[in-house]
Amino acid sequence: MPAERPLLGAIEAGGTKFVLGVGHGPDEVIEQQQIDTRDPATTLADVNAFFARHEGLAAIGIGSFGPLERDPRSAQWGHILATPKPGWSQFDLAGAVARAFRVPVAFDTDVNAAALAEARLGAARDAAVSVYVTIGTGIGGGVIANGAIIGGAGHPELGHMRPRRSADDHGFDGICPFHGDCLEGLTSGPAIKARWGESLSHLPTDHPGHAIIAGYLAEMCNTLRAVLAPDGIVLGGGVMGTPGLFERVIEAAAGSDGGYFALPAAQVIRRPVLAPVSGLAGAFLLAADLL
Structure with missing residues (x-):
């Protein structure tokens, strides 16, 4: 008989909620629970109580909100870095989990975890190079090449690229505290509400806002295609739930790429398959990769 697969823990650590899972992989989840993100001590007490119910964990994978240190060579590996989330700046999240359960811990961004899951199991599983972008409260992205997460000095910050301003977009400076009218400052959920009140x-x-937002996201997609030559770009997050937006992005991307790229925009730009559990599925994969 085949050996039983190891028991894994998975954490999708978000700024609003933590999603916890235990199982043998994303295809065999034994238990899943959602808890609110509060201060580190209170939140980790609930995390520890959840995993303590399951004996024999072999590894735990964490996909976390950031910014964070994902480089295992750094003394700050496993830490949340400077974040506006009260109490979490410089918190050693991976270390706290590892000390509690004395098992190997994998640590990466929540969007990298989601990107990994969509690349291996979801919308981009046929792609050699893929990008996952979430457009919601913020904008984040992860890049996967041949099944592995791409990152060097930190992790990709796709939300902070600077799009060319639309001729129809006037009188809004953007809300990003670092760059003003970067992609996140113009097209994130809070940016849309700040500009139009809804x-x-x-x-x-x-409303002209639909075309403006679609245009910026299409420019992002075409920039990614020019820089990375991905086979798949997966667009997730709450803003992408707007009816008709996905189709508008494809139309705008196709209309502005000049026919330059080998693959049509409609083939490259895709919806996520694993949402809303892409991040948790990726955390399971991070844990499995350790073993």
Whole structure:
């Protein structure tokens, strides 16, 4: 008989909620639980109580909000870095989990975890190079090449690229405290509300905001295609739940790429398959990779 697969723990650590899982992989989850993100001590007490119910954990994977230190060569590996989330700056999240359970811990960004899951199991499983982008409260992205997460000095910050401003977009400076009108400062959920007073999904279908946001996201996609030559770009996050936005992005990308790229925009730009559990599935994969 085949040997039983090892028991793994998975944590998708978000700024609003933690999603916890135990199982033999994303295809065999034994238990899953969601808890609110509060201060580190209170949140970790709930995390520890959840995993303590399961004996024999072989490894735990964490996909976390950031910014964070993912480089295992750094003395700060496993830490949340400077974040506006009260109490979490410089918190050693990976170390706290490892000390509690004395098992190997994998640590990366939540969006890298989601990117890994969509590349190996989801929308981009046929792609040699893929990018996962979440457009929501912020904008984050992860890049996967041949099944592995790409990162060097830190992790990709796709939300902070600077798009060319639309001729139809006037009088808004953007909300990013670092760059003003970077992609996150213009097209994240809070940026949309700051500009028009509503989420994109609540604006009338003929509101110019739909075309403006789609145009910026299409420019992002074409920039990624020019820089990385991905076979797949997966667009997730709450803003992408706006009816018609996905189709608008593809139309705008195809209309502005000049026919330059080998693959059509409609083939490259994709919806996530594993949402809303892409991040948790990726955390399971991070843990499995340790073994």
